[in-house]
Amino acid sequence: MKTLVGDSKRYLDVDLTTKAWSVFSPSENDLRDYIGGKGLGIKFYYDRLGKRLKAVDPLGAENILIFMAGPFLATGAPCSARFAAVTKSPLTGIMASSSCGGPFGMALRTAGWDGLVVCGASNSPAVLRIDEDGASFEEASELWGLGTEAARARLVDNPRQGELLIGPAGENLVSFANIRSGHRFLGRGGLGAVMGSKRLKAIVATGGAYRIEAAEPERFKSASGRMRKHVLRNDFSRAYRAFGTNYNVRVGVKAGFLPVMNFRDRTDPRFEALSGEAMAERYNTRHSTCAPCTVLCGHKGRYPDGTTRHIPEYETTGSWGGNIGNWDPDLIGVWNQLLNDLGMDTISAGVTFSWAMEAAEKGIRKSVLAFGKTDNIGELISDTAFRRGEGAELALGTRLLSEKYGGKDFAIQVKGLELASYDPRAGWGHGLNYAVANRGGCHLNAYLIGLEALYNYLDPYSTRAKASWVAFMEDLFDAFNSTHTCLFTVFGTLLETFVPKRTPKPLLKLTMTWLPRVAQALLDWSSVSDQVAAITGRNLSGRDFIMAGRRSHVLERYMNTEMGVNRSADVLPARFLDEGETRHPAKSVVDLEPMLNEYYRIKGYDGRGVPLGTTLSKLGIETE
Template sequence: MAQWVGSCDRVLEVNVSRRTTRVFNISKEDRRRYLGGKGLALRYLAHRLRPGTDPLGPDNVLAVFGGVVVGSGAPCSARFSAVTKSPLTQLVASSSCGGPFGIALKTAGYEGLIVLGQASKPMVLEILEDDVRFLDADHLWGRDIPATQEALELGRKDGDLVIGPAGENLVLFANIASGHRFLGRGGFGAVLGSKRIKAIVARGGAFHAVPADPLGFDKACRRATATIHRNRFTGHLYRNAGTASHVDLCQAGAILPIHNFQDGQDPRASQVSGWAMKERFGAKPSTCRPCTILCGHQGTFSDQQTRQWPEYETVGLLGTNLGLFDPETIAVWNAQCGRLGLDTISCGGVLGYVMEASEKGLITSPLRFGSPQGVAEAIDAMAFRKGFGDDMAQGVRRLAEKYGGTSFAMHVKGLELPAYDPRGSWGQGLAYAVANRGGCHLSATLFPLEVFLGFLKPRTPQAKAHFVRFFESLYAGINSLPTCLFTTYAYLLEAPIARLTPKPILAWTMRHLPALAVRLMDLRVFTRLFETMYGEKLSPREFLQAGDRIVVLERLLNAMEGVRRKDDTLPERILAEPRPCDTTARQEKRPWWRRFVAAGCPEPPGPAQNPPLLALDSMLDKYYTLRGYTRNGLPMAKTLRTLKVTVPFQDGFDIVPGRDTPKDKVVQIFFWILGRAMQSASRRDAVFRRQLASWPKGLTVLFKVLPYGPRTALRVDDAGKLRALGDTVSEREADLIIGFKNMDTAFRMLTAQLSTPDAFAQNRLSVVGDLAIAMQLTRLLDRVQCLLYPKWLAQRLVKRVPSMPTLEKWGKRAWLYLVGIPLGL
C-alpha cells in the first residue's frame, strides 16, 4: 500500500453535467490559512460560487473535505466536513459527519472532492484510486438509504454518501447519509438530489497516511486519549448515556424545549434521558470509527428490533418539543427519518410549528402536542412531498410565511432551532443569532459553560460575546483538522491550567476578564496533533486565527447574499415571551424564595414574575466589535485585510471600511455620563422626585442613535428612582425610545452644538412611546444638563435655563461630578 507522509494534498473536482474530472493540489499557503476540512472546502467554494446562485440549480457547488488528522488514528478522527449553498436558508451551509466517507476518500487518494453541475439522469459517482466512474442509478432512485447502501456492495474500506427519498424529492432539509451517520442541517441531501446523484462511493484502501513525526504524534495521541478518559463528559456521560444525557442537565437548567419552546422544563423529562434509555434498551456502542469517546449507542427495543438511540437533539425536537416522552416512539421516528434522509432537528421543528398552528386554528391538521397520532404519516408525507407534506418539506420559515404564526416560527435565518432554549442560556442565544448557517448549536456552544458547568451566568450578557467569538473560531478550526467537537470538553477542561485553578477563580476570570480567559485556554492538544502529523509548526494563535478567517469568509459570502444585522436575530417568542418555568427555575436557585412560596405567601413581585428578556442587541454590538464587523454586521475592509480573506465575485458588493470613529467613542462616553447623572439626580433632586412619582414603575426609556449606533437606557425602579441600565436594553424592552437621527446629531447635541428644540424642529429627534412622558423627560434632561454644563454652554442647549439658587446648584453639581457619576449614587 502506498503512503504519504503528513497529508494527501490532492483534490478531485468532478463536473457531473459534462462527466469530466480534474485533479489539483492544495497549495502550502492555502493549507496554512485554512488547515483542511471545513476551511479548505469553504475556500474552494468561495472561488466557484457566485452570489445569487440557485442552491438547487446546476451552478451550486458541493465540496466535501477531510483533513490532516483524518484517518491518522488520532482519537475521534473519522470526521469530514462539507459545504454548499443551502436551499433552506439560501446561505452557505456547512456540516460535519463521522461516517466512513472521509477516510475512504483519503485512502482512495484525495483529501477533497468538489462536485459541480447537474446530471441529466440519476447516477452513482464511484471514486477509485486511478479512475472516476459515472454509473447509471435508475434502479436505485426511489430506494431508501439502507436499501441503497446494501445495493452499493460497500467493502470494509469503502465509504459512501447516499441520499434517500427526501433528497430525491428536494425536501429542503434532506440529509446525506454516510454509513449510519449524517451530513445534516441545511439540506445537503436536496443539493445532491438536485444534481441527480443518488450516491457517491469512495473505494478506499489504496493509500495510507503516516505522521511526519511518529514519536511526537504517538505522544500527542496518548495525551489526547488520557484527557478524554479523565473528563466527566467524554469519559463518563457520553460514553454511558450518549448525548441524550443532556436531557437531565437541560431540564435542570430550564433550557429543554417543551411544546414548541413554550416552556423549558417538564417533570417527565427524565423518561427520555440517556440513562433511562440505557436501563430500558441496553447500550451497545454504535459510533463513528475510530472514536475514543463513543457517544453513539444502539439498544434492543420492545419489538426485539435493534435501533440506534436517538441523539439529544432528536429527543428534544421529536420528543419533548412535541410534548412526547416515550423514547421508544422517538427512536422509531428517528429510524424513519434516517431511512428517508430527513434532518431530525428541522423535522421536529416543523412538526412543533404545525402542532401549535393547528391548535391556534391557522392550519387544519390532526397533529397535536402530546399525541403521537399522525406523526409517522406526517414524516412520510414530508419525505415524499405528499399533500400538506409538500408545504412541510419547505421548513418552518416558509410555512409561517404562508400560514401565519411568525412569532412562534422557531428558526434563525431559516434554519430550525436546536434543542437548547436561549431564554435560559443567553450566550447560546447570541451564538444562534450570529451563526453563519442559521439556528445552529455547533457553531459555538455556550450552554455547557452557562448551564452545565456554571462558569458563566446564564441570564446576563456579561462576557458572552467574547466566548461566542472564541468558540466559533475554535470550532471552525476543529472542523478543519477535522476531529470531533466533543473533544473540546476534554482538551480544554483537562488542560493543567483549567484543572489546577480553583473553580471560583476560573469562573470569576471568565465572567470579568473574558479577553484574558480566552487567551489562557490551552489548545495545544489540537495543534500538536496537526503539527506532528503534518510536520509544520502551528501555534495556538495561528490555529485560532485560521478559525477567525473561516468564520469571516463564511460571513462575507453570506453578506454578499444580503445578510445584515437584521438577520442576526432570534424568533420573536425567544425575545418577547417569558415562560412558565422562568419563575420556577429562578425560585429553585434561591432557597429563601422556595421557603417564602411554601409558606403560602404570594410570589414576591420583581424579576421572578418579570424575567429579564434576552439582551441581544448589546451582545451583538460587542460581538461585532470583537469580530471586526460594522454595526450592521458587515466584515470591515481592515478585518479582511488582516485575515487575508479574499473572494473573487464581489461585483456590486461594497466592503465597508468603517470602524468605531472618534465620534462614536465620544457619544458612548457622553451616554454613560448622562445615564449616571440622571440616576444620581433622581435620588437627590426634588423636581425629579415629584416628576417620577407620576411615572409608572418599571417604565424603561431608551436613548438610541439610529439605526445601529450607541444606546443607553434608564428604568424607573420600585422606589420611583431612575436606574441607569447602560446599553443592555433592546428596543422590545423599552416603553419610550428617544432616537437621534444619526451619529452626527447625537454628537452635536451632546457637545452643545445643537439644542434640543432645534433638533426637534429639524426632525433630528424621534419619539416612540408616550409623548407626554417624553416632554417631561426632556425637562428633566434640561435640568441635568444645566447641572453638568456651565451656564454659557447650557444656554445653547435648552430653551430656558431652570432657575436654581447658586449654593444649591454648586452643591448638586459637585455631588454629581465627585460622587453621583463616578459611583452611581
C-alpha cells in the same frame, strides 16, 4: 498498501453534466491558512463562486457540493473519523456546512484524496464511484426512490468502501433533506436536496490503498496522547460514553433548556423517561460509534418490539419528544429510524412539525398534527419525504411556512435553520450563538450552553462576557472543524489542561466572567495544533491554529453578507425575546442587543454586521 505522509494535496473535481473528472491541488498558502476540512472547503467555494454568490440557485447545476477530509482522518488521532460537506443551502439561501463521522471520509482519504468537488448535474439518476485511480459514473435509475438502507445494501459490498447516500427526501428536494454515511449524517441545511438536484443518488469511495503517516511521528504520538488523556478524563466525555448525548436531558430539566411544545416551555419532569440514564436501562444499550472515536457517544439498543435500533441523539430526542408533546422514547426510536431511512434532518423536521401543531392550535393554518397526538406522525414523516398531501408543505421548513401563513414569532428558526433542543432563555450567550451563527440557528457555532448550563462557568442569565466567549469559541470551533476532530473533544481539550485543572473553580469562574481575554489566554489547545503540525509537517503555533478558524469563520460571514445577511438577520424568534414566563423558576428572556453590539466590535464587523475591510485584510482574505 502505499504510504502517504501528511496530506495528499490531491482533490478530485467531478463534473456530473459532462461525466468528466480532473485533479487539482490547493496552494501551499491556502493549506497553511485554512488547514483543511470545512475551512478549506469554504475557501474553495469562495474561489469558484465568490463573484456571483447571490445569483447561485442552491438547487441549480451551478451550485457546487464540496466534501472535505481534514488532516486528522485516518491518522488515528482522537475522534478523527469525521469529514465535512460545504455548499449553498436550499433551506437558508446562504452558506451551509455539515460534518459527520461515517465511513465515507476514511474511504476517501485512504484512496488518496483529501477532498472532492462535485459540479454540474446529471441528466438521469447516477452513482459516483471513487477509488485511488479517480472517478467513474454509473446509471442509478433502479435505485431512485429507495430508502437509504436498501440503497446501501445494493451499493456497498466490502469493508474498504464508504458511502454517501440520499433517500427519497433528497430526491424530492425536501428543503431539510440530509446525506447519510453509515449510520451518521450530514444533517443540517438541506445538503441532501442539493445532491438530489444533481440527481446524484450516492457516492461510493473505495479506500484502503494508502496508509496515512504523520510527517513527525513522535511529535504526533505525544500530542495525540495528551489530547486523548484530556478527553478521557473529562466528566462529560465519561457521561456521554455511559449514557450517550441524552445525558443532557436530566441536566436540561434542571437548567431549563429543554424544548416543550414548540419551545413554549423549557422544562418538564416527564422528560425523565427520555433521559440517557432511562434509555440505557430500557434498551440495554451498547456502543455504536464513529470509528475511530475516543469519547464513544453513539449507542444502540434493543427495543421492546425486538428490533435493534440506534439510540436517537439528544437533539432528536428533544425535537421529537417534549417539543411535540410526546413522552414515549420507543416512538422516538422508530421515527428516528424512519427519518434516517427517508433522509431528513431530525431537528428541522421535528421543529417544522411542532410549528404546524402550534399554528393549527392558534387557528392560522389547518393541520392533522396536534401536540401529543402521535398516531399519525409516522405517516406525515413519509408524506413529507415524498411531498404528499400536507407533507408537501411541511417539506418547506418553518421559515417559508411562517412567511406564508403568519406565526413568525413562534417559528423556531434563525436565517431559515431550525433551532436544536437548547432553549436560549436558559443561556443568553447561547442565544447570541444562535443569532450570529453562520449557517443559521446552529447550536454548534460556539455551543455556549456548554459553559453556561453544562459546566456552569458563566452565569446563564447575564450578558457579561458572552460576546467575548461566543467570538472566541467560534474561532476555536472552526479551527477544530478544519481538522475534523469531533467537537465533543473541545471541552476536554480546553478544561482538562494544567491551568484550568489546577485553578479552583470559583476563581476560574470569576476570571472567565470578568477577565474573559485573560481566561482565554490561559487555555491550551496545543495538543490539537501540535497534531496538525506533526501530521502535515507545516509550522503551526496555537495562535496560527485559532487564527485559521477565525479566517474561515469571517470569510463565511463575508460570503453570507454578500448574499444579503446583515444585522436584521442576526435575530432570535420573538418567543425568546418576549415570553419570559415558563414553568422553570427563573423568569428569563434573552437580552440580545447589547451582546450583539459587543460581538460585532470584537469580531471587527461594522454596525450592520459586515466584516470591515481592515478585518478582512488582517486575516489575509482577498475579496476583489
